[in-house]
Amino acid sequence: MEAGMETGTGAIKSGFVALIGRPNVGKSTLMNHLIGQKIAITSRKPQTTRNRIQTIYNSERGQIVFLDTPGIHKAKNKLGEYMVYAAESSLKDVDAVMWLIEPGDYIGAAEQHIAKMLDRCGLPIILVINKIDKVKKEVVQSTMEAYRNITRFEDIVCVSALHSRNLEALIDSLFRVLPYGPRFFSEETITDQPMRQIASEMIREKALRSLGEEIPHGIAVVIDKMRERPDGSITDIEATIICERESHKGIIIGKNGAMLKKIGTEARKEIETMLGGKVNLKLWVKVRKDWRESDILVKNYGYDKKELRE
Structure with a gap:
């Protein structure tokens, strides 16, 4: 069946992709730039995103529904508990995961926790190293080497969300891991948010x-x-x-x-x-x-x- 799809029967790929990461690594900025329009709010302060937010990327190849999630952190109150739950529960509803990190070869407790969580989910994982415009190439390379052994990745993609660098390569990587299927939203829809x-x-x-x-x-x-x-x-x-x-x-x-x-x-x-x-x-x-x-x-x-x- 897939062979027929690949030979021009008009079939497309589609699926849901969760953006996971610590607070303030640029998840909302990345999502806004991927769809080409601002939907998720951004700021320099951690925990800006509180809810799961769905946005939709459409192209001739298919449709990707992105779930921007709150940053995973140690909850200190009822709101914090909700935010962590929103992030971690999103893994039950998706076809793939983008784990967004900043350059740096130190893998702290938060990253270790995320890695273990992703190990259990059994989904295709793409590691996205963001903010590469702020560091030297050597730092990006050492980051890739440090993270290769922490969990399994379908791909590692280095981007600058703010400057829209290498986002096409990220989209290509996502379409490679997503299944064939229908569009879940019309091609004019960019978000499910009221x-x-x-x-x-x-x-x-x-x-x-x-x-x-x-x-x-x-x-x-x-x-x-x-x-x-x-x-x-x-x-x-x-x-x-x-x-x-x-x-x-x-x-x-x-x-x-x-x-x-x-x-x-x-x-x-x-x-x-x-x-x-x-x-x-x-x-x-x-x-x-x-x-x-x-x-x-x-x-x-x-x-x-x-x-x-x-």
Whole structure:
């Protein structure tokens, strides 16, 4: 059957691919550049991605559905437990795995944990060494040599996600390991994420980039209202930024509301680009003390393990 497929019967390859790695190795940046459009939010801060996010790559060869997952780390609260669960449970639903790392031949406890997890999953694994633009070739070579013996790999691909270097080679490698099958989404679809969720994440990204080191880990964003006006001229969005401390609320709002205005202005521009039209964005800030420690609040703010099982 495969021989017939390879001789031009029009069959394509398709499958689901999980992006796995420690926090802040560039998974979301890589996914955005692979599909050529921003869907997953990015920042320099670890644990930026909290949910599993699916994006879709389409070509004549077939379709790849990427699952961007939260960085695998030692959970410190209920939100952290959800994030690790979201990452590790994604391996049950995919056809292949991309393990994203940074250059360096030291293999720490986090990498050892990921390697053992991947050993158990029995899936084709492609090791992706990202950020090669930041180091010398000798460092990249030593990284490859160090990781060759940690687990089995179908391929090792060196890329710069930020500069879109060698991404075609990565796509080629993925199509080699994926099975033949149908497209799971239409060729026009680039993500399964609802617009409300993408808008929420874009607001959180602007907060992540604008605020200090401590506060962003303790914020969530809830879309209270998102509605296009009858004439289609403007989309009205009302959203609440949730934080854990009264002192944090003051910092998020800023002097005379300057910080909240900055976050809102930057988020509005990006949401307008996504929607292709004008947006009227209103933001509020509420305190929910230690919400990351509460099962109920973690679920209420969009991080429910049950939804990952569906």
